[in-house]
Each structure stands twice: as structure tokens, then as C-alpha cells.
Amino acid sequence: MQLPFLILTLEKDSEMFADFFFPDRCVNCNLIIAAKTYVCELCKNQIxxxxxxxxxxxxxxxxxxxxxxxxxxxxxxxxxxxxxxxxxxxxxxxxxxxxxxxxxxxxxxxxxxxxxxxxxxxxxxxxxxxxxxxxxxxxxxxxxxxxxxxxxxxxxxxxxxxxxxxxxxxxxxxxxxxxxxxxxxxxxxxxxxxxxxxxxxxxxxxxxxxxxxxxxxxxxxxxxxxxxxxx
Ligand SMILES: [Zn+2]
The missing domain is CATH 3.40.50 (Rossmann fold)
Known part of the structure; x- marks a missing residue:
């Protein structure tokens, strides 16, 4: 893959890029979860x-x-x-x-x-x-x-x-x-x-x-x- 194309792709998918390197984690157990959900299903069930x-x-x-x-x-x-x-x-x-x-x-x-x-x-x-x-x-x-x-x-x-x-x-x-x-x-x-x-x-x-x-x-x-x- 040529470099300019790679940069373009990364910009386009910058959110996905950020998710990959800085994923959202459950505030309780640190499990990787979908963005902006804050809490995994298992922990949510404890409430x-x-x-x-x-x-x-x-x-x-x-x-x-x-x-x-x-x-x-x-x-x-x-x-x-x-x-x-x-x-x-x-x-x-x-x-x-x-x-x-x-x-x-x-x-x-x-x-x-x-x-x-x-x-x-x-x-x-x-x-x-x-x-x-x-x-x-x-x-x-x-x-x-x-x-x-x-x-x-x-x-x-x-x-x-x-x-x-x-x-x-x-x-x-x-x-x-x-x-x-x-x-x-x-x-x-x-x-x-x-x-x-x-x-x-x-x-x-x-x-x-x-x-x-x-x-x-x-x-x-x-x-x-x-x-x-x-x-
Ligand atoms: Zn959790």
C-alpha cells in the first residue's frame, strides 16, 4: 500500500483508528467495549x-x-x-x-x-x-x-x-x-x-x-x- 493512500484511509477512518489504539474500556472491569457505552454488559447486570x-x-x-x-x-x-x-x-x-x-x-x-x-x-x-x-x-x-x-x-x-x-x-x-x-x-x-x-x-x-x-x-x-x- 502506498503511503499517501494509507494516510488518506487513516484520516477517513480516524474514529476507528482511535478506537483501535485508545479503545473504550468498561469503567469497572477494564474490558474493551463499544464506544460511549462506558460499562460492559456483565457489570451492568450487577446494578x-x-x-x-x-x-x-x-x-x-x-x-x-x-x-x-x-x-x-x-x-x-x-x-x-x-x-x-x-x-x-x-x-x-x-x-x-x-x-x-x-x-x-x-x-x-x-x-x-x-x-x-x-x-x-x-x-x-x-x-x-x-x-x-x-x-x-x-x-x-x-x-x-x-x-x-x-x-x-x-x-x-x-x-x-x-x-x-x-x-x-x-x-x-x-x-x-x-x-x-x-x-x-x-x-x-x-x-x-x-x-x-x-x-x-x-x-x-x-x-x-x-x-x-x-x-x-x-x-x-x-x-x-x-x-x-x-x-
Ligand atoms: Zn465491566
């Missing part, structure tokens, strides 16, 4: 997906109801402390792998069906200092993909975070006053059903503070969508 019906009653919704009025609640998977879902979440949040949000979104889209779509999607914001440290908000790729797939408008700037401290820490140390001001709304919305997205639902404290900020206007409603729950 406990919840398969909830969005509008139906479920444990997550029951839990939320003790904290704030909620329309619907959906969780993609159970958070496994020793398991693979924890590892994926860890990579998404702390190992500079924001694209893992994409695979979580794909898995969600396979399972989440709305009878009635929310009007607006937003996600839990990071404090600007945290955003700078991490370099990205781990929820944004996920949120955008979900919003685009269901054709629901999204606004990741609807709410801003006023304190760097975690909700739980504020609850323990600084008293209720600061806790109540953890978030503030950037623009007034009225009569909207807002779907709030977060990664892991544990105590529900953060979600609750966010929800109440939206529910300050009594004509709004909230539902929640989380990647995993752990309670």
Missing part, C-alpha cells in the same frame, strides 16, 4: 435498577412526603455501598468523568415514562467555589440529555447555592437559619411543575431545601429524579 413507575406511589415518594409535598419521585438505581453503582457515582463526582452522566441518562431514558411531563427541569446547583474545584457540575450532562430526550425545557441556573457547606453540615452546626437559606431562586416561576434532579438521595435534606425554595410560590409543584437512592 440494581429500580424500574419505578414515575406517577405511582413508591418508597422514595413516601420518604419525600415526610419532608415536602411531592408530586412524583423516581430513582434510577439502588446505591450499593460496596458495589458498582457506588464506584460509578464516585467516578462521576470525584474522578473527572462527567460523561458517566450520559450512560446514567441512557439507562434512565430506557426506564422513565411520563404520563404527564413536568414543565421544567432543573438540577441541584453547586456553589461556585465547588464548581471551580471540580471543574464541572456532575448533574449537567445528565440533566441536559434527559431534558432533550423528553423535550422538556431545562434551566440549571434556576436556583443558586448560597453556601459552600453541605446541607447536612449546616443542619448539625449552624442551625436552621443558614440551612433555610442554602438555596435561593434566581427567577420567579409561577404555576410550574418542576422536576428536580440530583445524584444520590440519602436523607433528602438538600432536595427538601431546594424543593421548598420552588414551593415558596404555592402555585408551583415539584417532582424529583435521582440517579440513586440510599436510605
Amino acid at each position: 440494581s435498577f429500580c424500574n419505578l413507575e414515575f406517577e405511582a406511589e413508591n418508597m422514595l415518594k413516601e420518604h419525600c412526603k415526610t419532608l415536602f409535598p411531592v408530586e412524583s419521585a423516581f430513582s434510577l438505581m439502588e446505591f450499593q455501598k460496596e458495589g458498582f453503582s457506588r464506584e460509578l457515582m464516585h467516578q462521576l463526582k470525584y474522578k473527572n468523568r462527567p460523561n458517566i452522566g450520559e450512560i446514567f441518562a441512557d439507562w434512565t431514558i430506557e426506564r422513565l415514562h411520563f404520563k404527564q411531563k413536568p414543565d421544567l427541569i432543573t438540577s441541584i446547583p453547586l456553589h461556585p467555589k465547588k464548581m471551580k474545584e471540580r471543574g464541572y457540575n456532575q448533574l449537567h450532562i445528565y440533566t441536559e440529555k434527559i431534558a432533550n430526550s423528553y423535550k422538556i425545557p431545562f434551566d440549571n441556573e434556576l436556583i443558586k447555592r448560597n453556601y459552600y457547606t453541605k446541607a447536612q453540615a449546616l443542619k448539625n452546626k449552624k442551625g436552621r437559619e443558614k440551612q433555610e437559606q442554602l438555596f435561593s431562586i434566581n427567577k420567579e416561576i409561577v404555576g410550574k411543575h418542576v422536576l428536580i434532579i440530583d445524584d444520590v438521595f440519602t436523607t433528602g435534606n438538600t432536595m427538601s431545601m431546594m424543593a421548598w425554595e420552588i414551593l415558596k410560590n404555592k402555585h408551583n409543584k415539584v417532582s424529583i429524579l435521582v440517579m440513586a437512592h440510599d436510605y
